[in-house]
Amino acid sequence: MKILIVEDERKTGEYLCMGLREAGYAVELLNNGVDGLHQAMEGDHDLVVLDVMLPGMDGWQVLKRLRAQGREMPVLFLTAKDHVDDRVKGLELGADDYLVKPFSFSELLARVRTILRRGRSGIEPTTLQVADLELDLLRRRVTRAGKRIDLTAKEFGLLELLMRRKGEVLPRSLIASQVWDVNFDSDTNVIEVAMRRLRVKVDDGFECRLLQTVRGMGYVLEVPEHS
Amino acid sequence: MIQRLTLTARLTFLYTLVSAAVLLGLGVLVAWSTHLHFIDLDRDHLLDKVHLIQEMVDETPERAELASKLGEALNSHQGLFISLTRGGELLFGTGGITFPAELDGRSASDQPLDWAAGKRQLRGMSTELSEAQIPGGATGPGPNLRLALALDTQHHTHFMQMLRQQLVVYVVLATLLSGLLGWWAARSGLNPLRTMKEHALKVTAHKLDQRMPVDAVPVEMAELANSLNTMLERLQQDFEKLMEFSSDIAHELRTPISNLLTQTQVSLSRHRDPETYRDILASNAEELQRLARMVSDMLFLAKTDHGIQLPNREEVALEDEARSLLDFYDAVAEDKELRLRVVGAGTVVGDRLMIRRAISNLLSNALRHAHPRTEIVLTVESQEDSSSLCITNTGNPINAIDLPRLFDRFFRVDKARTHPSSDGAGLGLAITKAIMLAHGGGASVTSMSGETRFCLQFPSSQKQRVSRVTSNQAQTITSKE
Numbered sequence: 001m002k003i004l005i006v007e008d009e010r011k012t013g014e015y016l017c018m019g020l021r022e023a024g025y026a027v028e029l030l031n032n033g034v035d036g037l038h039q040a041m042e043g044d045h046d047l048v049v050l051d052v053m054l055p056g057m058d059g060w061q062v063l064k065r066l067r068a069q070g071r072e073m074p075v076l077f078l079t080a081k082d083h084v085d086d087r088v089k090g091l092e093l094g095a096d097d098y099l100v101k102p103f104s105f106s107e108l109l110a111r112v113r114t115i116l117r118r119g120r121s122g123i124e125p126t127t128l129q130v131a132d133l134e135l136d137l138l139r140r141r142v143t144r145a146g147k148r149i150d151l152t153a154k155e156f157g158l159l160e161l162l163m164r165r166k167g168e169v170l171p172r173s174l175i176a177s178q179v180w181d182v183n184f185d186s187d188t189n190v191i192e193v194a195m196r197r198l199r200v201k202v203d204d205g206f207e208c209r210l211l212q213t214v215r216g217m218g219y220v221l222e223v224p225e226h227s
Numbered sequence: 228m229i230q231r232l233t234l235t236a237r238l239t240f241l242y243t244l245v246s247a248a249v250l251l252g253l254g255v256l257v258a259w260s261t262h263l264h265f266i267d268l269d270r271d272h273l274l275d276k277v278h279l280i281q282e283m284v285d286e287t288p289e290r291a292e293l294a295s296k297l298g299e300a301l302n303s304h305q306g307l308f309i310s311l312t313r314g315g316e317l318l319f320g321t322g323g324i325t326f327p328a329e330l331d332g333r334s335a336s337d338q339p340l341d342w343a344a345g346k347r348q349l350r351g352m353s354t355e356l357s358e359a360q361i362p363g364g365a366t367g368p369g370p371n372l373r374l375a376l377a378l379d380t381q382h383h384t385h386f387m388q389m390l391r392q393q394l395v396v397y398v399v400l401a402t403l404l405s406g407l408l409g410w411w412a413a414r415s416g417l418n419p420l421r422t423m424k425e426h427a428l429k430v431t432a433h434k435l436d437q438r439m440p441v442d443a444v445p446v447e448m449a450e451l452a453n454s455l456n457t458m459l460e461r462l463q464q465d466f467e468k469l470m471e472f473s474s475d476i477a478h479e480l481r482t483p484i485s486n487l488l489t490q491t492q493v494s495l496s497r498h499r500d501p502e503t504y505r506d507i508l509a510s511n512a513e514e515l516q517r518l519a520r521m522v523s524d525m526l527f528l529a530k531t532d533h534g535i536q537l538p539n540r541e542e543v544a545l546e547d548e549a550r551s552l553l554d555f556y557d558a559v560a561e562d563k564e565l566r567l568r569v570v571g572a573g574t575v576v577g578d579r580l581m582i583r584r585a586i587s588n589l590l591s592n593a594l595r596h597a598h599p600r601t602e603i604v605l606t607v608e609s610q611e612d613s614s615s616l617c618i619t620n621t622g623n624p625i626n627a628i629d630l631p632r633l634f635d636r637f638f639r640v641d642k643a644r645t646h647p648s649s650d651g652a653g654l655g656l657a658i659t660k661a662i663m664l665a666h667g668g669g670a671s672v673t674s675m676s677g678e679t680r681f682c683l684q685f686p687s688s689q690k691q692r693v694s695r696v697t698s699n700q701a702q703t704i705t706s707k708e
């Protein structure tokens with residue numbers, strides 16, 4: 001998967017580049033609008049991460065030109081402006097998502113993955129499985145090593161999200177938004193408590209702990225490397 | 228050009244113009260009336276003489292005798308000219324002038340005629356005299372007697388000239404004087420403006436407490452002074468908020484930034500194992516996230532302070548939002564063995580996301596301060612002209628002095644307490660209040676015998692649609708409560 005980053009802030013650009021590369025993407029970084037547009041027209045990127053304030057040509061114009069030329073690859077906007085108008089403008093011009101600076105890298109990565117996953121999902125699986133943990137979407141049942149686990153509706157939703165995106169570090173804000181539809185900065189303690197309770201039900205009594213906290217980033221469900 | 232003149236000059240100019248026009252009109256009227264009066268006087272005088280001569284004609288049938296009698300009676304009259312003719316034959320004449328031909332055929336009831344003869348200005352009339360039939364009279368019917376008489380009006384002309392000159396001088400002087408008076412009147416009339424200007428000059432960013440003197444200016448300007456005062460009041464409030472805001476930012480950001488810096492520098496000062504680095508970075512990330520959140524909260528507050536327009540307007544069922552938020556906080560509540568309950572129902576119009584955020588902040592606050600194993604009740608009430616949502620929890624009583632300050636940004640009841648990262652930056656309640664103000668409502672808190680009750684008031688949806696309430700107007704709504 002190829003990602004084009006157009007960002008004029010050098011440090012931000014380099015860190016984004018490094019982070020996304022380490023997440024397994026091929027990344028190209030440009031620092032101005034004109035070059036960015038040119039590269040996006042020429043290349044075959046799967047996603048463009050576009051800063052709004054750019055020297056030469058701003059992000060809006062780049063996006064407008066791209067769409068005018070019939071280039072339909074997804075675009076994720078980064079901006080320091082937190083105006084509703086901006087958000088609406090970006091989405092009207094055909095942006096796929098929008099992140100306001102300062103954002104956390106885990107949030108960006110989660111969004112990038114969501115966008116890139118879109119349109120690729122073929123047949124929805126009816127069961128999700130990680131190690132010996134099984135989640136049956138149709139019967140809404142969770143078992144671990146054959147043993148039934150009782151979960152509340154929200155706990156089920158939370159586990160489903162983590163299992164669908166196994167191996168990805170999910171930031172708290174994304175979890176709050178996806179599971180509880182809480183789309184604003186809220187008490188982060190809530191997610192911690194919910195995760196702790198889920199962990200008691202899913203991991204307690206098992207050697208292999210699947211639900212892991214990544215300090216400073218969020219949560220991930222995966223089989224730990226050293227076990 | 229006239230736009231560039233000062234108000235005083237303009238008023239003086241107009242005042243002078245008006246008085247000049249009035250005085251000039253008055254002068255012309257006086258001159259004209261005098262002129263008409265003289266004509267009347269002369270006419271009466273001439274008619275008197277006509278009657279006198281008629282009497283003499285009647286009494287004296289003898290024409291020769293008549294001439295000498297007329298001469299006696301009229302010679303003493305200076306500036307009176309008479310000619311008595313019959314059929315072109317002069318019976319008596321004072322001589323000295325010739326009468327113009329236009330006089331022939333006129334009668335005594337006609338207006339006197341003015342003409343000039345040499346240096347003389349003359350005004351005269353002419354009429355036929357009736358002649359009594361004298362028995363034994365010589366001739367019988369023949370041509371009638373015709374009398375023409377004229378007055379020298381030189382003295383009138385002199386008088387009129389004098390009068391006109393005097394009038395002109397008077398008008399000019401009076402105009403000048405009234406111009407002067409006008410200037411004085413305009414100046415003293417505009418004095419209040421000067422006072423206001425002087426007051427306005429004293430206003431600077433650091434001296435916004437200056438106010439216009441409402442009592443010292445005339446009624447017409449009191450309103451202007453009042454409006455200016457209201458403007459100054461608003462500016463002062465906003466400016467103070469801005470000052471507080473920047474000092475808040477400086478203060479609240481300084482501590483975490485210096486912590487981060489110290490921690491990072493200490494970590495870099497010697498070699499450490501990867502696990503330690505990981506710990507430090509993770510702790511930095513947590514602290515930085517808190518900072519980022521604080522900054523975005525502050526931006527949100529800064530924007531709402533200017534009376535934002537709601538991004539969306541839709542019908543929001545408060546009890547539904549409350550229930551879905553209870554879902555979110557469920558785990559935390561169970562952890563503390565708290566029961567959560569929603570009572571009542573009510574629908575308001577507003578931005579769903581913002582309303583959820585306002586309720587969420589209150590809930591989070593209630594959960595944090597509730598005693599374990601108690602109940603938190605969300606009461607939704609709907610009246611005709613307002614709806615409200617109240618959250619009641621049992622916890623430590625809050626000092627009455629602190630109550631109104633709870634909604635201030637960065638206000639913490641316990642100043643010394645070190646706050647865990649989930650505690651936010653003390654902006655939650657301030658954000659809740661800002662959201663309520665943006666909706667034209669308000670937020671309030673009461674604390675009695677260990678029961679703390681936060682209430683959100685929403686105005687009725689109709690009222691809300693009509694007026695877009697800015698935060699300042701909303702401020703007065705809350706303070707009335």
